[in-house]
Amino acid sequence: MNEEQVLERIERARRRKARVREDLITLAHGAGGKATRTLIEDVFLESFRNPLLEPLADGAVADGVAFTTDSYVVTPLFFPGGNIGDLAVNGTVNDLAMCGARPAYxxxxxxxxxxxxxxxxxxxxxSMAEAAREAGVTIVTGDTKVVQRGKADGCYITTAGVGMVDPGVRLSASAAEPGDAIIVSGPIGDHGVTVMLARGGLDIEADLVSETAPLNGLTARLLGACGGGQVRCLRDATRGGVATVLNEVAEAARVAVVLDEEAIPVRPAVRGACELLGIDPLYVACEGRMVAVVDGRSAGAALDALRGHPLGAGAAVVGRIAEDPPGLVLLRTGFGGTRIVDVLVGDPLPRIC
Amino acid sequence: MNEEQVLERIERARRRKARVREDLITLAHGAGGKATRTLIEDVFLESFRNPLLEPLADGAVADGVAFTTDSYVVTPLFFPGGNIGDLAVNGTVNDLAMCGARPAYxxxxxxxxxxxxxxxxxxxxxSMAEAAREAGVTIVTGDTKVVQRGKADGCYITTAGVGMVDPGVRLSASAAEPGDAIIVSGPIGDHGVTVMLARGGLDIEADLVSETAPLNGLTARLLGACGGGQVRCLRDATRGGVATVLNEVAEAARVAVVLDEEAIPVRPAVRGACELLGIDPLYVACEGRMVAVVDGRSAGAALDALRGHPLGAGAAVVGRIAEDPPGLVLLRTGFGGTRIVDVLVGDPLPRIC
Incomplete structure (x- = not known):
């Protein structure tokens, strides 16, 4: 097969109606990649279909109010740089921030x-209280259930969040346009590798901590600097990593994403651990990093805005949106080659958040 | 000890600062009774304290928006009359309705x-989609996590909800006043006993189904008929049952709740099963029943409004608010005696919702 035939075959596969073919749930269904997407489309979207749910974004926005939820099942519960508690607060704060909202409750x-x-x-x-203070949000309601020994794994937390979206802010993965710049807010993969190493059993030592942090200060700064229209979309690169987020953008906007491998910031310790584990940092979850797609002409202003904030000090332009081939993410490698960065299959790092 | 000394001793115990004395979480911490209350006050409230959380109501209300959440861990997942799915939708719809809100998302x-x-x-x-349709709400956002075999019990669901509260509606357990009437919207305990029997192992047969249903139609009717001011507070009698809800009212408003045992609607099958199991129907969870505290002069109008709705056909006035002894729930028994209906200790029916 030549390159064109490969692309055509991928396209054909993607146009097929999503259909869960397994009889039983597998870990891959929770990994954020291909199987998760199929489960969401075939089961959840099929049952609940409505215009607010359909974009399958980090949260839903209606009447200027953003609403989002996430369950946290990370193991171990405590890891360098954080624990399930600040993760659960920051994760939901970030999902609201990615909707362009000011997280409130x-x-x-x-x-x-x-x-x-x-x-x-x-x-x-x-830790949750401290994270909430840092993000400027209030935990206003909750619930506690207890299950028998062996029916959970210590502690699971589900947070939901409500935030306010200013008029004029309208972010959507489908808004990406050829010529747009792709920015990441800092080195990728720290969280996923940190949690993986915290499980022990691997003979790898690395001086790494999770970057879990609330990104609403950073997004407010970016939206203030660039204006709503020039920021096309924001996504935090959690489960499935930067690769998954960019595949969603490519598909939603029917554009190509072209990444420059050498521009992608990855700490040497993360790169080293990923090489030993046989995984690609592009697929590793971050918990305090975001991907911003901005009008190419605003890339400089966006980068300045991000770098002026402590959580965006390592921000970098890592690629651009192109017209062809629509729906795909391509990586220009350091050796001058090009490879397709496909949607994640399987689950290399289960229960990372 | 005479009666007065008993009451004084209970009062003293209650005034003590709540303090979790156990080192490890027990099933009782999730039962909705005394241990749950202590855990919430000593751990969650202590960490998260803020004016919106402090009332510890079914949800929080700010700026005309109500917000609530609940996790569902019911076992078995499927039972006569429902399953974890419609339970998770109805439960959160009802928590919003109990705040006087119109559930939306x-x-x-x-x-x-x-x-x-x-x-x-x-x-x-x-079932969730059907329940959402019936309640007139839209499921707009979600999340899926998968954990390894033996780290959960099939399926846990956490729903959160957002609803709109009309100006003038202000419900609070602390608003209960001497002379108010206490109304339940129908027979109590069906859900808890149904789930208990569905687990098998008990040699009891009963023709019972869970009453799980969305109560927002019923609350809208009641608030429309009585006006906000006359309805003091609404609570759905889930974990811990009617007894727990009324203890919360008695404590919050520093009033006595005086129940008339013979007026409390309990189906013969529920009464029979409870007798065999050695539990009191007053502590058994309902999932489609509410307790309303209304101005005594509006009791007739409230009852008419409730009975005019299919889900309130069995509504009954079951007691009244009195001045003394503040903070306690008393039951006038069928034999002319009086007993204290205290807060639930332990967990007679774990994982009922």
Missing amino acids: LSAAFILEEGFPVADLRRITG | LSAAFILEEGFPVADLRRITG
Whole structure:
């Protein structure tokens, strides 16, 4: 097959109606990649279909209010740089920020396993309180359930969030246009590799911490500097990593994403660990990094705005939007070649958030 | 000890600062009774304290918007009259309705266990869609996580909800006043007993189904008939049952709740099963029943309004608010005696919702 035939075959496969072919749920269904997408489209969207859900973005926006939710099942519960508690607050704050919203209120629902240490729970809620303070949000309502031993894994947390979207801010993956610049806000993959190494069992030592942080200050700065129209879309690169987010943009806008491998910031420790584990940093979850697609003419202003904030100090333009081939993410490698960065299949790093 | 000394001792115990004394989480911490309350006050409220969370109501209301969340861990997942899916939609719809809100948007976050049948998931999401339609709400955002076999129990669902509160509607357990009437919207305990019997293992047969249903139509009718001021507070009698809800009212308003045992509607099958199980129907969870505290002079109008709706056909005045003894719930028994209906201790029916 030549390149054109390959692209055609990929296109044909993607146009097929999503259909879950497995009888049983697998870990891949929770990995954020191809299987998750199929499950969402074939089961959840099929049942719940409505115009607000359909974009399948990080949250839904209606009447100037953004609304989002995420469950957190990370293991281990405590890892260098954070724990399930600040992750659950920052993750939902970030989903709201990616909608262009100012996060305001959070809910927190706990599923605890019988026998879970109360002292650990206090550490977790303490971190949540601190993360909420840092993000400027209030945890206003919650719930607690306890299940028998062996029916959970210590502690699961589900947060939901409500935020306000200023008039004129309208972000959407489908708004990406040829000529737009793709910016990441800092080095990628720290969170995923940190959690993976915290599980032990791998003989890799690395001086890494999760970058989990609230990004609403950074997004406010970016939107203030560039104006709503020039920022096409914001996504935090969690499960499935930067590669998954960019595939969603490419598909939604029917454009090509062309990445420059050498421009993508990856810490040497992350790169080294990924090489040993046989995974690509582009697919590794970040928890305090975002991908911004901005009008190419605003790329400089956007970069300045991001770099002026501590959480965006390592921001970089990593690629651009092109017309062809629509729906695909391409990577120009350091050796001058090009490869397709496809949607994630399987789950290299389960329960990373 | 005479009666006065007993009451004083209970009062003293209640005034003590809530403090979790256990090192490990127990099932009782999730039962909705005394241990849950202590955990919430000592851990969650202590960490997150703010004026919106402090009332510890079914949801929080700010700027005319109500916001609430609940996790669902019911076992079995399917039971006569419903499943975890419609339960998760109705429960959050009802929490919003109890805030006096018109439920509008729901989020749904799934934690699935590896190996869970996709066909079961489809049945659950189908029921959720139907329940959402019936309640007039839209599921606009969601999340899916998958955990390894043995790290969950098939499927857990966390829903959050956003609703709009009309100006002038202001419900609060602390608004209850001596002379107010206490109304339940129908027979109590069906849900809890149905789920208990669906687990099998008990040699009890009963023709019972869960009453899980969206109560927003019923609350809208009641608020329309009585006006905001005359309806003091609404609570759905879920975990911990009617007894727990009324204890919360008694404590929040520093009033006595005096119940008339013979007026409380309980189906013979529920009464029979409760007797065999050694539990009191007053503590059994309902999922489609509410307790309304209304101005005594509006009791007739409230009752008419409720009975005119299919979900309130069995509504009854079951007691009244009195001045003394503040903070307690008393039951006038059929034999002419009086007993204290205290807050639930332990968990007679774990994972009922």
